[in-house]
Amino acid sequence: MVLAATGVPKFARGVRLRHDEARGQWVLLAPERVLHPDPVAVEILKRVDGERDIAAIVDDLASAFAVDRARIETDVDAFLGGLSEKGLVEVAS
Amino acid sequence: MNVHADTQALAGTRPPVPAPYGMLAELTHRCPLQCPYCSNPVELDRRNVELDTESWLRVFSEAARLGVLQVHLSGGEPTSRRDLEEMIRHCVEVGLYTNLITAGVGVTPERLQAISDAGVDHVQLSFQGADSPVTERVSGYKGAFERKLSFAAEVRRLGLPLTINAVVHRANIHQIPDFIQLAQDLGARRVEIAHAQYYGWALRNRAALMPTREQVFKALDVVEEARARLKGKLTIDAVVPDYYAKYPKPCMNGWGRQSLNVTPSGKVLPCHAAETIPNLDFWNVREHSLSEIWQDSPAFNAFRGTDWMPELCKGCERKEIDWGGCRCQAMAIAGDAAATDPACHKSPLHRHLLELAEIDAAAGVEDYDYRRFLNPDRAS
Numbered sequence: 001m002v003l004a005a006t007g008v009p010k011f012a013r014g015v016r017l018r019h020d021e022a023r024g025q026w027v028l029l030a031p032e033r034v035l036h037p038d039p040v041a042v043e044i045l046k047r048v049d050g051e052r053d054i055a056a057i058v059d060d061l062a063s064a065f066a067v068d069r070a071r072i073e074t075d076v077d078a079f080l081g082g083l084s085e086k087g088l089v090e091v092a093s
Numbered sequence: 094m095n096v097h098a099d100t101q102a103l104a105g106t107r108p109p110v111p112a113p114y115g116m117l118a119e120l121t122h123r124c125p126l127q128c129p130y131c132s133n134p135v136e137l138d139r140r141n142v143e144l145d146t147e148s149w150l151r152v153f154s155e156a157a158r159l160g161v162l163q164v165h166l167s168g169g170e171p172t173s174r175r176d177l178e179e180m181i182r183h184c185v186e187v188g189l190y191t192n193l194i195t196a197g198v199g200v201t202p203e204r205l206q207a208i209s210d211a212g213v214d215h216v217q218l219s220f221q222g223a224d225s226p227v228t229e230r231v232s233g234y235k236g237a238f239e240r241k242l243s244f245a246a247e248v249r250r251l252g253l254p255l256t257i258n259a260v261v262h263r264a265n266i267h268q269i270p271d272f273i274q275l276a277q278d279l280g281a282r283r284v285e286i287a288h289a290q291y292y293g294w295a296l297r298n299r300a301a302l303m304p305t306r307e308q309v310f311k312a313l314d315v316v317e318e319a320r321a322r323l324k325g326k327l328t329i330d331a332v333v334p335d336y337y338a339k340y341p342k343p344c345m346n347g348w349g350r351q352s353l354n355v356t357p358s359g360k361v362l363p364c365h366a367a368e369t370i371p372n373l374d375f376w377n378v379r380e381h382s383l384s385e386i387w388q389d390s391p392a393f394n395a396f397r398g399t400d401w402m403p404e405l406c407k408g409c410e411r412k413e414i415d416w417g418g419c420r421c422q423a424m425a426i427a428g429d430a431a432a433t434d435p436a437c438h439k440s441p442l443h444r445h446l447l448e449l450a451e452i453d454a455a456a457g458v459e460d461y462d463y464r465r466f467l468n469p470d471r472a473s
Contacts, residue, residue: 014215014254018188022112022160029190031215031254031283032330034114034162085325087282 002081010050112160197244223271288334341418
């Protein structure tokens with residue numbers, strides 16, 4: 001695990017998740033970048049609200065999609081850990 | 094009923110064009126700086142022909158509906174518009190991501206706070222030099238460097254993401270390592286090292302701006318080394334120096350493919366230099382919706398896709414990588430906007446382009462023809 005289970009992720013200033021109506025897809029907007037997250041990533045990103053901690057996000061995904069919690073935990077950690085390294089997501093402890 | 098679709102097929106109507114992602118909004122051509130490579134046209138729009146607030150707000154709404162995701166609020170100097178905050182608030186409301194492209198002089202902390210409160214997403218700040226003397230000489234503005242440093246500090250104090258943009262040419266190409274260090278010192282996460290592109294003002298000043306081949310290749314090495322060293326800490330984007338290149342730049346990633354540009358007076362262009370091509374019919378947001386202009390205006394369809402290409406480009410395996418290079422450069426050098434970009438090594442004019450660069454680089458011209466409003470008597 002890179003991120004603490006009690007860490008609370010939020011989008012850095014200048015990073016926004018929105019639905020792109022014209023193309024029917026979710027996009028993550030960042031300085032000079034438009035990222036196209038895959039469906040799994042979108043489900044994780046939708047739960048990044050600056051309030052829920054990592055554990056709560058993992059719990060929510062596990063119950064919503066009936067997938068093994070440990071596997072989700074690994075995915076969330078890798079994905080949000082990567083965005084955190086790029087400065088797109090900030091994780092408050 | 095498919096009658097309508099069938100009729101269209103019979104008439105050979107083209108399918109809808111995919112929506113653009115980005116829009117450059119040149120809110121004004123007024124600017125306190127006078128950079129000799131300015132990307133604005135040589136014939137600048139005066140204040141009295143600028144779109145009013147209401148028109149810009151409508152354009153932003155239309156852009157969002159069309160599918161634009163990011164708006165680059167530029168100029169001239171966009172903070173010269175007193176209604177900038179109102180425009181930013183509107184962009185946020187309609188879901189547009191806003192990027193402020195500024196020279197950062199003459200913007201008080203209070204003004205920047207208001208711009209931040211309005212919801213701007215990202216600030217891109219230009220530096221004409223990595224120190225005070227070069228910045229002053231290139232921008233023609235005394236004290237510009239110190240003002241930019243204060244501005245950058247305020248941007249970061251407000252927690253806004255910052256990009257440093259440096260246009261490089263003969264007078265500052267040796268400062269690339271300093272620009273990169275400056276970006277780090279100022280807390281930027283991104284730096285653009287943009288080699289001057291020779292249209293409009295820069296074409297006028299080419300003999301005073303063009304670096305030598307050795308300088309250009311050294312600059313490319315410096316950027317590559319810094320990219321590897323600073324991976325994960327600082328993103329370094331580069332705009333390539335194409336006079337010495339083998340392949341042309343994929344200008345705008347293809348004409349009318351991903352982005353559009355609205356001038357201060359409301360003309361909509363496929364790129365900011367497009368007006369250097371004579372006889373193109375640019376439509377204006379005062380008369381047409383942005384969607385109509387994107388889909389149907391003659392200027393946008395003139396060089397869209399690959400049908401317009403000369404045989405040399407049509408038969409090339411890179412035709413959908415380079416998109417034929419740059420139409421404005423073909424116009425400037427070949428005298429024909431539909432020619433192969435002379436930056437391409439396959440162009441019959443490639444050798445000629447290289448010679449132009451070498452002659453200018455060795456010319457020893459020092460004086461700039463600074464950007465300014467020409468023909469002041471026309472103002473009214």
